[in-house]
Amino acid sequence: MSVKGPQQVLELAKVSRTFGQGATAVAALRDVDLTIAAGEFVAVMGPSGSGKSSLLALAGGLDRPTSGGVFVESTPLAGLGLNELARLRRRAVGYVFQDFNLVPTLTAAENVALPLELDGTAARKAGRQALDALRQVGIPELADRFMDQMSGGQQQRVAIARAIVGQRRLILADEPTGALDSTTGHGVMEVLRARADAGAAVMLVTHEARHAAWADRVVFLRDGRIVDQAAAMHDPTFLLTQAGL
Amino acid sequence: MSIRHSLLALLQDQPRYGYQLRVEFENRTGSTWPLNIGQVYTTLDRLERDGLVAREGDDGGGHVVYSITAEGASEVQNWFAAPVERNNPPRNELAIKLALAVTLPGVDVQAIIQAQRVASIRALQDYTKARRDTAANQRTADTAWLLVLDSLIFQTEAEVRWLDLCEARMVQQAQSAGPGAVRKTSNGVTEDAAPLTTETRR
Secondary structure (H helix, E strand, C coil): CCCCCCCEEEEEEEEEEEECCHHHCEEEEEEEEEEEECCCEEEEECCCCCCHHHHHHHHCCCCCCCEEEEEECCEEHHHCCHHHHHHHHHHHEEEECCCCCCCCCCEHHHHHHHHHHHCCCCHHHHHHHHHHHHHHCCCHHHCCCEHHHCCHHHHHHHHHHHHHCCCCCEEEEECCCCCCCHHHHHHHHHHHHHHHHCCCEEEEECCCHHHHCCCCEEEEEECCEEEEEEECCCCCHHHHHHCCC | CCHHHHHHHHHHHCCEEHHHHHHHHHHHCCCCCCCCHHHHHHHHHHHHHCCCEEEEEECCCCCEEEEECHHHHHHHHHHHHCCCCCCCCCCCHHHHHHHHHHHCCCCCHHHHHHHHHHHHHHHHHHHHHHHHHHHHHCCHHHHHHHHHHHHHHHHHHHHHHHHHHHHHHHHHHHHHCCHHHCCECCCCCECCCCCCCHHHHC
């Protein structure tokens, strides 16, 4: 069990999640320990039904564990009331979903600014931050477009901009490249990687090995348990040395 | 891999001596397939014997410089024009290992698959990281190395997808073997009944 510190953005401690009761109870997650530090990009892989999405829902406070604790920046989510939880989610946590979840009647910039405005940020300031987030995902010129004027890849970039706006420290992504072609998928990984390199903690749920490979650490889930982890070499020059460069 | 054609192709670019050919080859392929200098000289001798290259003489520094002949140039053209021949089928230690594992009693095939998956993903992480770092440098000389890395990334990804498929097939076999052998996932749902392609795993 790792030590909690300011570096630890997300910590799941002995987390279990059971659905139903008695004979029909199903354990989606069993005794999962997982921490993600600032600047770390972790990918979660596993077959359907292995508990990937449950893990993500718990990490973002969208669901509560049956036992065990979830900590975001050392704050135990169990101790928060619904309003406090919603506030934390708006301020510190960004989500990227497979189906984007964008509001069609708002422009790209308005969609991105939405969580900030809901949190009480003044419209002008929220607009500035939204534009900055759109710049980070490479589409500032699309700020005034509506969703039906954008391609799937562009909409996904808007969704990512909304997830990172206001410098969120924890970014949770559930199969964010699902509907995209491989070039656009690559672009999504570049943005997530850049956020991690800038200090955010990133958790990506995916079944695509080539996307998981962008992560610092790949966690394998099976039957609700972490069965393996694979970490990239921290010194990429190793590969080059090995290759004789 | 055809060292013969690779060296010829490099000589078509400009006359070079043995050591230069080796360095040039390794630079352009990211040193993924290191060349032995002895191989380079033996190959040059044969190319000369076959009339595909000719000695130009000494470069002044004691190196024998080779240049390509007209026959050599047409050989290179043919090489580039023809698709690479596939060994039939290529030997694949992993496929052989798994084929034996599934047919022998007492072998934990799922453990083999998982151990390989972790190793393959780790390799994929390293290739992806190397690709990212190389792409960030944006030197023109890196283009060839990037292509080699892409090739390694695609191959490794295919390996992982194939491992997923192997595992799904095994689960399916266990299911058809009888209800007692059915493997259930944590949520009580049996694994996808027809997980024959990785797409169905979404």
